[in-house]
Amino acid sequence: MDAVRAIADTILYEGHLLWPYRPSAARHGKRWTVGGVHPKEDAERSGGRWTVSAEFLLEDGPASTVEVTLRFLHAVHRQMMDGDAPVHELKSGPGTYRTRQEAREREITSGRLRVARLLRSPVRVPVAIAAGLDEKPLGGTARIVRTWDRVTGTVVLSAERAAPGAVRLRAVLANTGAAADRDEAARTAMLAAHLVADASGGAFVSPADPPAHLAGAAAACRSDGLWPVLAGPPGGHGTVLAAPIVLYDWPQVAPQTPADLLGGAGLDRLPAELAAGDPRGADRATTGTGRS
Numbered sequence: 001m002d003a004v005r006a007i008a009d010t011i012l013y014e015g016h017l018l019w020p021y022r023p024s025a026a027r028h029g030k031r032w033t034v035g036g037v038h039p040k041e042d043a044e045r046s047g048g049r050w051t052v053s054a055e056f057l058l059e060d061g062p063a064s065t066v067e068v069t070l071r072f073l074h075a076v077h078r079q080m081m082d083g084d085a086p087v088h089e090l091k092s093g094p095g096t097y098r099t100r101q102e103a104r105e106r107e108i109t110s111g112r113l114r115v116a117r118l119l120r121s122p123v124r125v126p127v128a129i130a131a132g133l134d135e136k137p138l139g140g141t142a143r144i145v146r147t148w149d150r151v152t153g154t155v156v157l158s159a160e161r162a163a164p165g166a167v168r169l170r171a172v173l174a175n176t177g178a179a180a181d182r183d184e185a186a187r188t189a190m191l192a193a194h195l196v197a198d199a200s201g202g203a204f205v206s207p208a209d210p211p212a213h214l215a216g217a218a219a220a221c222r223s224d225g226l227w228p229v230l231a232g233p234p235g236g237h238g239t240v241l242a243a244p245i246v247l248y249d250w251p252q253v254a255p256q257t258p259a260d261l262l263g264g265a266g267l268d269r270l271p272a273e274l275a276a277g278d279p280r281g282a283d284r285a286t287t288g289t290g291r292s
Contacts, residue, residue: 004196004231004239006253008071035192035225035244037072037153039177042185051174052225054195054242057205057218058159059166064115064202068171070155072190073103074129076148083141092138103191104148110157115167115202118159127153127190149187152177155195162217166205171195171242195226195242203237206230206249 036048043050058064080090080099090097110125117123129151136144153175162168173193179185197204205211207228210218223242230249231241241247 003233003252004241007231007241007247007251008194008196008243010253035072035194036186037173037175037190037193037225038185039175039179039188042179042182043175046182046185049225051172052193052244053170053172054223054226054228055168055170055221056197056207056223056228056240056242057162057166057210057214057221058115058169058199058202059205059214060115060202062116065112065200066110066115066118066157066169066202067112067198068110068125068155068157069196069198070106070108070125070127070173070190070193071196072106072193074106074148074151075187075189075191076102076104076146077187078102079145079147081143081145090138090142092140092142095138097138097142097144102146106151106190108155110155112200113157115159115169118157118169119161119167122156122158125155125157127151127155149184150177151175151188151190153190162220163214166214166217168217168221169197171197192244194244195240196231197228197240197242199238199240204230204240205237208249 035052037052038046038048038050040050042048058066078100080087080097082090086099088099106129108125108127110123113123129148131148131150133145133147135146138144153173156172156174158170159167160170173190173195175188175190177188179188205214205218207218207221226242226244227246228240228242229247229251230237230239231251232239234250234252236250241251
């Protein structure tokens, strides 16, 4: 899972950190990511997506199980405060802190499910992230106030027999929240949303290069907004990553990447302004972690 997580984190943070990576750049107040799943009303107004789905094959057996994990970024507003007054920028000690958007990683898992159970009826996995607020004192009257909105949705998992010895698994993600305008839609969206499926007692089939006897069943799979590929160690068939961008089977993070992030983009070479704009970027650039 660690190798898959590294690839998934690359997808999560590519837009969040690097477009643009400087607070002084144009549109500095916004983060732009791929794979946003927005509330339905906003998606219908803007032509975006409120639901995405993926289908892929699993060569199964009597004891086959799967576990599906939804991962996405949740927008967080970071407001700098000087006492009770909101300000755009604060200097505290050696650091400079700015008001801007950040994001937090969210994960929702289905738990381990028997494939036989999914063949009988779908399983609905709720997505419910409560709104929240936290504060961090910086010294004196300076503090950081972070707030985030509620995000709600569902992941519906199902299966059908696609061929002798193989089932077609289907995962449908929907955002069931509401938003009055584009700003609220961004705060209640699932940004860079993607799914990771892990199998036990079975083997996933490559969507791009299926064996001849399953080529027809693989071609009949339909996905919308997600592109499933085999993931994990090269040659393995235990994990599928359904990402909002097109990848090849067994994608890997470039070995020169200092933080296992962004395919070798070299976060250690980004200017210090990135750290001021988003401490998560600084954490990943200097330690290779940044998880909170």
